[in-house]
Amino acid sequence: xxxxxxxxxxxxxxxxxxxxxxxxxxxxxxxxxxxxxxxxxxxxxxxxxxxxxxxxxxxxxxxxxxxxxxxxxxxxxxxxxxxxxxxxxxxxxxxxxxxxxxxxxxxxxxxxxxxxxxxxxxxxxxxxxxxxxxxxxxxxxxxxxxxxxxxxxxxxxxxxxxxxxxxxxxxxxxxxxxxxxxxxxxxxxxxxxxxxxxxxxxxxxxxxxxxxxxxxxxxxxxxxxxxxxxxxx
Numbered sequence: 001x002x003x004x005x006x007x008x009x010x011x012x013x014x015x016x017x018x019x020x021x022x023x024x025x026x027x028x029x030x031x032x033x034x035x036x037x038x039x040x041x042x043x044x045x046x047x048x049x050x051x052x053x054x055x056x057x058x059x060x061x062x063x064x065x066x067x068x069x070x071x072x073x074x075x076x077x078x079x080x081x082x083x084x085x086x087x088x089x090x091x092x093x094x095x096x097x098x099x100x101x102x103x104x105x106x107x108x109x110x111x112x113x114x115x116x117x118x119x120x121x122x123x124x125x126x127x128x129x130x131x132x133x134x135x136x137x138x139x140x141x142x143x144x145x146x147x148x149x150x151x152x153x154x155x156x157x158x159x160x161x162x163x164x165x166x167x168x169x170x171x172x173x174x175x176x177x178x179x180x181x182x183x184x185x186x187x188x189x190x191x192x193x194x195x196x197x198x199x200x201x202x203x204x205x206x207x208x209x210x211x212x213x214x215x216x217x218x219x220x221x222x223x224x225x226x227x228x229x230x231x232x233x
Contacts, residue, residue: 024210046080143188
């Protein structure tokens with residue numbers, strides 16, 4: 001039996017289906033779908049550099065030149081052009097936490113997909129970038145991610161401090177053009193503990209069904225580790 005990795009927190013939120021059987025079908029398709037030969041790690045790192053204080057677009061875009069795949073290079077340039085300017089004109093201090101995973105179910109661990117944290121005006125902020133054009137998260141799905149990030153990172157690591165989230169979503173609208181959506185905690189209707197626990201229990205059962213189905217012939221998804229972003233994978 002093929003051992004399946006647990007998808008990241010945003011991908012868990014993206015799962016379709018309200019029963020273990022329905023969600024298992026989504027997971028089977030997810031794991032058997034071919035992966036593209038590039039990713040958005042480079043533009044995510046460059047956005048982090050912008051929040052570290054480099055506010056010159058030409059220097060930031062130059063960092064995409066090392067991307068070998070032409071399609072990947074253009075996609076990463078688009079993300080830098082849209083995401084990095086959110087840091088411009090601000091005084092932000094970027095930092096990381098030590099590596100850790102999101103634990104749920106009996107033995108599941110999932111990557112938080114958090115590229116960095118920063119402080120601004122005495123507020124600790126967790127940054128998340130959604131760079132994909134397609135497979136966009138709905139507002140409720142974004143709220144699920146935010147609930148996990150807040151409850152299991154911000155509330156535990158920064159208890160007693162003022163905290164917030166800064167999410168940048170760059171998914172495309174129906175016309176195929178990227179739109180920029182920025183979210184903070186005040187923009188989102190967080191999930192209740194009961195809602196989140198029920199959903200995670202269902203997803204854990206669905207992963208078990210997908211793994212034991214015998215229908216996943218090979219695992220093509222081998223995500224590269226982002227060692228410089230400790231809470232990413």
